Amino acid sequence: MRPLHSSLVTLGLSAAVVLGLAVLTPVAVAPSAHAQAPNGAALYNAQCKSCHALSGKSGPAGPSLKGVAGRKVASLGDYKYSKGLTAKGGTWTDAALDAYLANPGGYAPGGKMFNKVPDPKARAAIIAYLKTQP
Numbered sequence: 001m002r003p004l005h006s007s008l009v010t011l012g013l014s015a016a017v018v019l020g021l022a023v024l025t026p027v028a029v030a031p032s033a034h035a036q037a038p039n040g041a042a043l044y045n046a047q048c049k050s051c052h053a054l055s056g057k058s059g060p061a062g063p064s065l066k067g068v069a070g071r072k073v074a075s076l077g078d079y080k081y082s083k084g085l086t087a088k089g090g091t092w093t094d095a096a097l098d099a100y101l102a103n104p105g106g107y108a109p110g111g112k113m114f115n116k117v118p119d120p121k122a123r124a125a126i127i128a129y130l131k132t133q134p
């Protein structure tokens with residue numbers, strides 16, 4: 001009686017473990033697939049590169065973004081900034097870049113960049129990418 005009972009318990013337990021794994025596996029996979037961070041470099045190339053260079057030289061339409069993280073706002077000598085952005089002043093901290101990319105016209109009224117990045121995760125990824133371009 002006893003051995004049978006305990007082996008039934010063991011069977012039941014291993015079935016529970018197997019079932020548990022079967023149930024848990026998709027749950028364990030889902031967050032990593034979901035948490036897949038947007039690709040900052042790809043976003044930059046798609047949304048910024050047409051106007052901004054990372055080479056250190058400004059153009060085609062905007063100031064160079066090489067080393068922009070931590071740089072003083074509107075501080076490059078080879079680019080003619082708007083009065084709006086120049087008047088804004090300050091430093092391109094993460095928070096400042098985030099606010100600017102969310103709504104450039106709201107951050108620096110009278111500025112001449114109009115491209116918005118509405119998705120906070122996309123902004124974070126782009127900012128992280130800019131930090132890899134000192």
Ligand code: HEC
Pocket residue numbers: 044047048049050051052061062063064065068072073074075076080081082083084085086092097100101110111112113114115117126
């Ligand atoms: C259609 C052209 C265009 C696109 C696209 C564009 N920008 Fe700009 N950006 C500008 C212009 C023009 C300025 C100068 C703004 C001013 O003087 O008011 C600027 C200024 C900036 C500045 C301020 C730099 C400094 O030296 O103070 C940052 C940061 C910036 N852009 C980031 C981005 C990012 C990141 C993207 C992509 C998500 C992007 N921009 C897309 C045209 C563009």
